[in-house]
Amino acid sequence: QSVLTQPPSVSATPGQRVTISCSGSTSNIGRNYVYWYQHLPGTTPKLLIYRNNQRPSGVPDRFSGSKSGTSVSLAISGLRSEDEADYYCAAWDDSVTAWVFGGGTKLAV
Amino acid sequence: QVQLQESGPGLVKPSETLSLTCIVSGESIGHYYWSWLRQPAGKGLEWIGRIFKKGNTNYNPSLKSRVTLSMDTSKNLFSMNLTSVTAADTAVYYCVRQDYNEVFDYWGQGARVTVSS
Numbered sequence: 308q309s310v311l312t313q314p315p316s317v318s319a320t321p322g323q324r325v326t327i328s329c330s331g332s333t334s335n336i337g338r339n340y341v342y343w344y345q346h347l348p349g350t351t352p353k354l355l356i357y358r359n360n361q362r363p364s365g366v367p368d369r370f371s372g373s374k375s376g377t378s379v380s381l382a383i384s385g386l387r388s389e390d391e392a393d394y395y396c397a398a399w400d401d402s403v404t405a406w407v408f409g410g411g412t413k414l415a416v
Numbered sequence: 417q418v419q420l421q422e423s424g425p426g427l428v429k430p431s432e433t434l435s436l437t438c439i440v441s442g443e444s445i446g447h448y449y450w451s452w453l454r455q456p457a458g459k460g461l462e463w464i465g466r467i468f469k470k471g472n473t474n475y476n477p478s479l480k481s482r483v484t485l486s487m488d489t490s491k492n493l494f495s496m497n498l499t500s501v502t503a504a505d506t507a508v509y510y511c512v513r514q515d516y517n518e519v520f521d522y523w524g525q526g527a528r529v530t531v532s533s
Binding site for chain 2: 342351397399410
């Protein structure tokens, strides 16, 4: 049971827009930044979004992050087949002084 | 270029201790945060703990009673010991650097560990 809650899977067709939700509590998402990682099979996780809504250089603007209260969302527009991956949200949790992750969402395109 | 490389046994017997080492090149482990994460097959990422500065640590509460992290700055490596392992500890274990923006930015390739008799 992960501290942060994500849907196990989402699916959409190429070109569409999809959102992946991640819900937590005041002690993690509510008070701290959230990070999103993309994990492709056979590779190591890659940072997509940091500090709730910031994109690192090299990440397409098709990827965006937003936060409201104790929930965050990752939106991916103009879906491509190469976006098929597992997506994880992560945040620091003040109550347990530990990093917590969502259970991951498998995106099917 | 920062590089991390895990090393350790691929097979550990139940009830024994899993020991992994992460050798870091391209950056001093005296800076930043150095974490261990794991991923059981078919499951999500789990943060195990981190070590930083002169050996300060934070641990996942669910593993805290069984995990110990340590660092050797003279060899630029950090290590993890996980005691009393069970089949539930079978996973790919990653050592990871976390920068001061809290980003997990550099990852080892992962060490597959199986707990079995």
